[in-house]
Amino acid sequence: EPADEEVAELLGPASRALAATGMRVHWPRELAAGTLTARAVIGPPDERDDGAKGASGRRDVSQAPSFLSADALLAFDWSFALGDRTLSRDELDRLAEAGRPLVRLRDQWVLIDPEEVRRARGTRDREVTPIDALSAVLTGTTEVDGRRVDVAATGWLERLRARIADPEAHQESAVAQPPALAASLRDYQLRGLDWLHSMTSLGLGGCLADDMGLGKTVTLIALHLHRQGVEEAAGPTLVVGPTSLMGNWQREIEKFAPGTPVRRFHGASRSLEGVQDGEFVLTTYGTMRLDAARLAGTSWGLVVADEAQHVKNPHSATARQLRTIGGRARVALTGTPVENNLSELWAILDWTTPGLLGRLGTFRTRYASAVEGGNDPAAAERLSALVRPFLLRRRKSDPGIAPELPPKTETDRAVSLTPEQTGLYEAVVRETLAEISGADGFARRGLVMKLLTALKQICNHPAQYLKEERPRIADRSGKVELLDELLDTILAEGASVLVFTQYVRMARLLEQHLAARGVRTQFLHGGTPVAGREAMVNSFQAGEAPVFLLSLKAAGTGLNLTRAGHVVHFDRWWNPAVEAQATDRAYRIGQTQPVQVHRLIAEGTVEDRIAGMLARKQGLADAVLGAGESALTELTDAELADLVELRGGTR
Known part of the structure; x- marks a missing residue:
């Protein structure tokens, strides 16, 4: 006759080891050999049995403890079963105290692994934080000592589970748009x-x-x-x-x-x-x-x-x-x-x-x-x-x-200048305004154009303005930082984008920067031969290079780029008609997706002020809209200073 330890061994580790070799252990039929199964119910103790109650007397979900605090502990209420029989607490205690594999229970001998009983009894009074409890009831299971156990919820925990698992069905009342919001939410x-x-x-x-x-x-x-x-x-x-x-x-x-x-x-x-x-x-x-x-x-x-x-x-x-x-x-x-x-x-x-x-x-x-x-x-x-x-x-x-969604959304995206851009911008404004104040006629007009071009280039990237041979591109321009941020999201969505700039040099800098980041690009400019243009368009439309850099003048007409879900204007062409024509490379007949247009604007700079005028379409803007930048050469010294002076927008 085998000893208790040997029977326990055969019920537990030995039977698993034998099963792995293809051998099965058979026990006499009259012994109710059973596996102990556990099931847990969890919820606030005072509401454990409120399932049959009406709505009155129930605590509302809003009285649940804050889930970011671990102070409020909830207890699992365990129920155990042997085969198809549910055990009372007393019966589980008796089985555990016997510590033997063969125990008399309800006028029948049962065969059970004492280790399992000890483990079940040990977990009986486990307490958990509300967030652990919520995690368990959402999945319907929890793990105890490496074993999966079914879990159900009661009380406000069950109401909370139902509410967040299926918000549509448990919406008490939908939140209205706040009166102070100056927008109409979709x-x-x-x-x-x-x-x-x-x-x-x-x-x-x-x-x-x-x-x-x-x-x-x-x-x-x-x-x-x-x-x-x-x-x-x-x-x-x-x-x-x-x-x-x-x-x-x-x-x-x-x-x-x-x-x-x-x-x-x-x-x-x-x-x-x-x-x-x-x-x-x-x-x-x-x-x-x-x-x-x-x-x-x-x-x-x-x-x-x-x-x-x-x-x-x-x-x-x-x-x-x-x-x-x-x-x-x-x-x-x-x-x-x-x-x-x-x-x-x-x-x-x-x-x-x-x-x-x-x-x-x-x-x-x-x-x-x-x-x-x-x-x-x-x-x-x-x-x-x-x-x-x-x-x-x-x-x-x-x-x-x-x-x-509207077919086209246009967003002005403000970026702040880096300290290097700020220093360059302020120096150029100071020096050039001093020169302008002593000039007139043709010379003055030339200086104004030179000033505006210099400021636009500084807003783009210091390396563009300084005409550096082998520039370091990262971390020097607010616009490049924002473009990186936008591209990360656009490319993760699997979308394609057109990036317009007026300057071939800036496009080359972006080409170099994006290549270093492992982003596939192609660049179309005024010098691209006709056959090359067609090959690039086909490649982009086929999704082979998701970022298409274009110089604004070269890309103004004759291109159909409906693959693009996004258009980025890296710098502003201060004539909205030219800009709109470029945008329409993507947004045109054959387009089946909404197009998002992102205009990058350096905060507090001349770009910002011109963008404000274009948005308001008044006063000076009328001249700008019609004649482009040349209209700005007619400003007085005071008006020009007001237009280009740097305000805030720096880091």
Whole structure:
């Protein structure tokens, strides 16, 4: 007769080892040999049994603990079964205390692995944080000691699970557009606002991952205004993003939320003194990394990471410092698809909702390897159930979105000059205005044209103005930084883009810069022979080179480039008719997709002032519109100084 230890060995490790060699262990039929199965129910203790209650007496979802705090612990309520029989707590205790493989239970001998019983009893009173509980009930399972266990929710946790897993079906009332917003949100933007409000009001955060051009910025500005309207002391909003987008944020806030205080926390004189509720504070990833301690000292209502793919490496200094800045809720914005790269997805969602996806190592083994290997469909389903509520991704091509988009959108994108550009710009203005004041007639007109050309070139890139032979291109121009930012998103979307400039030298600099970044380009200019033009057009239309650099004059007519979903005017041709003609290379008959036009404008410079005039189409603009830049040579010295003087817009 075998000893207890031998029976236990045969029930556990030995039977597994024998099974691996193709041998099976058979037990006498009269012994109810059973596997112990566990199932967990989780929810607030006072609501465990409220399933049959009516709506009265139930706590609302809004009373759920903040999910960014780990203070409120929830207990699993376990139920165990042996075969098809549910065990009471007492029976589980008796089995565990017997410590033997053969036990008498309910007038029957049962055969059970004592190790399994001990393990079950040990996990019985485990407590978890709300975020761990939410993660378990969204996927319907949890792992305990390497084993998968089914989990169900009760009480407000179940209502919360239902609400975020299927927001459409559990929408109490959709959020209306905030009265203070100076824009009309499209339907899908209102749905995005509703989703963001729902998540941030619970402290859960989320990632808005809509395609570029769908209006993530205006949706976020609407969220800020909505929070001010519905929450007492909603607090200020901190936006962290790339340097090249700071000007854009400020202008969009001034345009869509007029009167909302906005400041830049950037540059030598940056300050957080007197930050008030309802204020926007804009900073860059670089400044945030240097000054995280000061930023962390402010009580933020909302912290936003724009172009959140910049923190996709969780081990980078930028990502680590961003984690130190607390807020009542966090929102990530990105137009770059992240749903297919699981480690990047982990990095972004673990920032918006810390702890949701567990530790990176565990996440990789539990999901990434299983999903990326494609051999565990159930793992992919569980991951989707866990991630879907926290990631809102809409594409321009989605059936519900496409009809809402205008065929062409035009955006002026403001960038600040680098310190090098600022120094050059101010020196050229100072020296040339002094020369102009002593000149007249033909000589004066020539000097004015020379000044305007020099300033446009400095706004583009110092190397263009300085005519450098072997220039370093990166980190010297706000426009090049912004172009890189735009191209990263455009190329990640699989889209194509036309980039127009007036200057062959600037196009050559971009060609060199993009080649160094591994981006395929081609360049068409006035000297390109006819056969070469045709070959380039065919290559672009076939999607072989997604970035097409064009000199504005050469590309003005006779080209059909409907492959392009984006057009970038790197510098402005101060005659809108010429610019529109270039844009229409992409936006014309045969075009089946919406076209986005991006005009790059250096903040605070002559470009900015001319752009303002063109937008207003008044006064001086009429002369400019008709006659181009030559009209500007007739300005008085005072008018010219006012036009070219640098105002703000520097770093």
